[in-house]
Amino acid sequence: MESLSSFQSLQALSALLSPQQEDGEDDCKIVPPSAHLGPGHVGPPPKTNKDKEVSTAYMKENSKNIWSEEEVAEGSQYDDLADPRPQPExxxxxxxxxxxxxxxxxxxxxxxxxxxxxxxxxxxxxxxxxxxxxxxxxxxxxxxxxxxxxxxxxxxxxxxxxxxxxxxxxxxxxxxxxxxxxxxxxxxxxxx
Known part of the structure; x- marks a missing residue:
């Protein structure tokens, strides 16, 4: 009798973990939940473009950085960007x-x-x-x-x-x- 109740427990667990079948397929068919997953399902769910824009704006406002990358001029500390003289060969x-x-x-x-x-x-x-x-x-x-x-x-x-x-x-x-x-x-x- 224990095997019958454990089989029913497994079916109930499978029904909870697998998506609902709308076609009226056989309920006795046991499908592992991993059959519906692929490599794209590993990790957190992907964010939409709207979520990305909100999160980057939020990070810029609440970041502990002293300055952003846009504020730092490229070049060395010795370069004079206002000097128009050309560089010799x-x-x-x-x-x-x-x-x-x-x-x-x-x-x-x-x-x-x-x-x-x-x-x-x-x-x-x-x-x-x-x-x-x-x-x-x-x-x-x-x-x-x-x-x-x-x-x-x-x-x-x-x-x-x-x-x-x-x-x-x-x-x-x-x-x-x-x-x-x-x-x-x-x-x-x-x-x-």
Missing amino acids: YEIILKQNVGTEDLFLGLSRKDPSSMCCEAMLVKVKLPDTKATDLVLDIKEKFLDLRTPKYKLGLHLPHPVHSQEGKAQYYSEKEELQVTLLMNRPMDSVNLQ
């Missing part, structure tokens, strides 16, 4: 000091990668510019060059020693060459 070249023992014998464990470079050479083309017009400021990760016609705010790919660089202007080429020693704190450990 430039090129960054990484340099390393190698000798015959490096080339032929490989004694110093140097390779052609940028990890083994000691200096960075920045070449900037400045047509119609005199050396007296140049204003150059070097930070650890930023090069700021200004002339009456051009401005260059360059984020450097590697940190440099800002006080140990060398700049030279070649008037016949109209080119400024800035050599900067790279600041690599682990060099004494890695390259010995």
Whole structure:
């Protein structure tokens, strides 16, 4: 008798969990509730467009953020967006000091990668510019060059020693060459 009552309990549970059948199909047919579900039914029910608009407006008003993304201007802290001067052409070249023992014998464990470079050479083309017009400021990760016609705010790919660089202007080429020693704190450990 217990099997009959457990069968009836299962039928009653199935009727509760499955949607109502309107066609008048057989009530004895047991359909698992998972048969009507698909991958789209996993998780919370999808929101309509109206719900999304209300929730984003609500989140903006009640957010604990100090500012929104629209209020923050893109660019670096050194950029002057009101300055109309164009950016000159430039090129960054990484340099390393190698000798015959490096080339032929490989004694110093140097390779052609940028990890083994000691200096960075920045070449900037400045047509119609005199050396007296140049204003150059070097930070650890930023090069700021200004002339009456051009401005260059360059984020450097590697940190440099800002006080140990060398700049030279070649008037016949109209080119400024800035050599900067790279600041690599682990060099004494890695390259010995």
